[in-house]
Amino acid sequence: MDPMDWNERIAREIKRLVRESPANRHPGSDSPYFDEPLVGYASLHDPLFQEYRVSIGNFHLSPGIFLESAFGPGSGRGGTVICWILPISASTRESNRTGIRMPSREWAYTRTHGEAFNNGLRKHLVDFLTASGSRAIAPLLSDLFRTVETPEGLSSTWSERHAAYAAGLGTFSLSRGFITERGIAHRCGSVITDQVIAPTPRRNSHFGENCLFYRNGSCGACIARCPAGAITRDGHDKKLCRDYGYGTVVREVGERYGVEAPGCGLCQTGVPCEAGIPG
Numbered sequence: 001m002d003p004m005d006w007n008e009r010i011a012r013e014i015k016r017l018v019r020e021s022p023a024n025r026h027p028g029s030d031s032p033y034f035d036e037p038l039v040g041y042a043s044l045h046d047p048l049f050q051e052y053r054v055s056i057g058n059f060h061l062s063p064g065i066f067l068e069s070a071f072g073p074g075s076g077r078g079g080t081v082i083c084w085i086l087p088i089s090a091s092t093r094e095s096n097r098t099g100i101r102m103p104s105r106e107w108a109y110t111r112t113h114g115e116a117f118n119n120g121l122r123k124h125l126v127d128f129l130t131a132s133g134s135r136a137i138a139p140l141l142s143d144l145f146r147t148v149e150t151p152e153g154l155s156s157t158w159s160e161r162h163a164a165y166a167a168g169l170g171t172f173s174l175s176r177g178f179i180t181e182r183g184i185a186h187r188c189g190s191v192i193t194d195q196v197i198a199p200t201p202r203r204n205s206h207f208g209e210n211c212l213f214y215r216n217g218s219c220g221a222c223i224a225r226c227p228a229g230a231i232t233r234d235g236h237d238k239k240l241c242r243d244y245g246y247g248t249v250v251r252e253v254g255e256r257y258g259v260e261a262p263g264c265g266l267c268q269t270g271v272p273c274e275a276g277i278p279g
């Protein structure tokens with residue numbers, strides 16, 4: 001099959017699952033966690049994956065290492081990183097906009113149950129590719145995935161957002177989020193395959209082009225939205241953000257909402273980049 005045909009076939013399957021899966025629904029409702037996804041592709045040989053081992057740290061693994069760990073030497077010689085963005089629905093974003101200190105219940109459900117759906121999507125895509133005769137692995141579900149403590153805060157052996165950047169899906173933000181054409185309020189995912197698929201061109205001139213602060217020094221709305229003081233004009237403090245999101249928020253609303261990881265996301269709602277690239 002032509003690499004371009006694979007491009008369309010994979011995107012169609014990801015979009016179908018997001019549209020049809022009952023797991024992409026709020027409890028007792030027809031309302032989806034996520035709207036139609038964006039899908040992009042990066043070559044296994046994209047030099048960015050080697051650069052990440054310098055800019056993030058040498059603990060960050062290249063896609064070929066994930067393939068070879070699962071399928072043996074030589075299996076990571078070529079292929080593709082398939083990436084997707086799951087835009088959070090308008091009603092959930094709206095519910096989180098009014099929050100000052102705590103996320104909304106809908107946001108917390110999306111962070112927990114929506115991410116469980118995202119894991120199901122990772123597994124489904126691996127099965128779909130395997131059934132099509134390709135090798136595939138979801139980095140976040142692999143034995144090689146682990147979190148890593150660094151002087152700046154928690155990092156990991158695979159970054160979904162950096163993969164999405166390589167796949168032309170958006171750029172980074174002052175708040176350390178990832179701004180796509182559907183905005184910053186989303187979850188993202190990836191699967192690595194030995195199938196060669198036409199890469200998505202990167203159209204941005206630099207890593208922060210979609211963020212107004214990085215583009216022209218304006219905005220900074222996310223600074224005021226953060227109740228933890230984790231965002232300043234100097235960037236995002238991972239430790240303050242984590243202490244707030246995985247400490248304060250869990251203590252205050254985790255039990256009431258009945259979820260272990262409610263998230264926070266206040267800096268992703270009520271800001272100009274919430275649902276699109278700000279002009």
Ligand code: SF4
Binds near residue numbers: 213214219220221271
């Ligand atoms: S709110 Fe403004 S400064 Fe913050 S990430 Fe969005 S565009 Fe950038």
Ligand code: SF4
Binds near residue numbers: 229236268
């Ligand atoms: S997720 Fe919450 S704590 Fe973290 S930077 Fe955004 S607003 Fe601040």
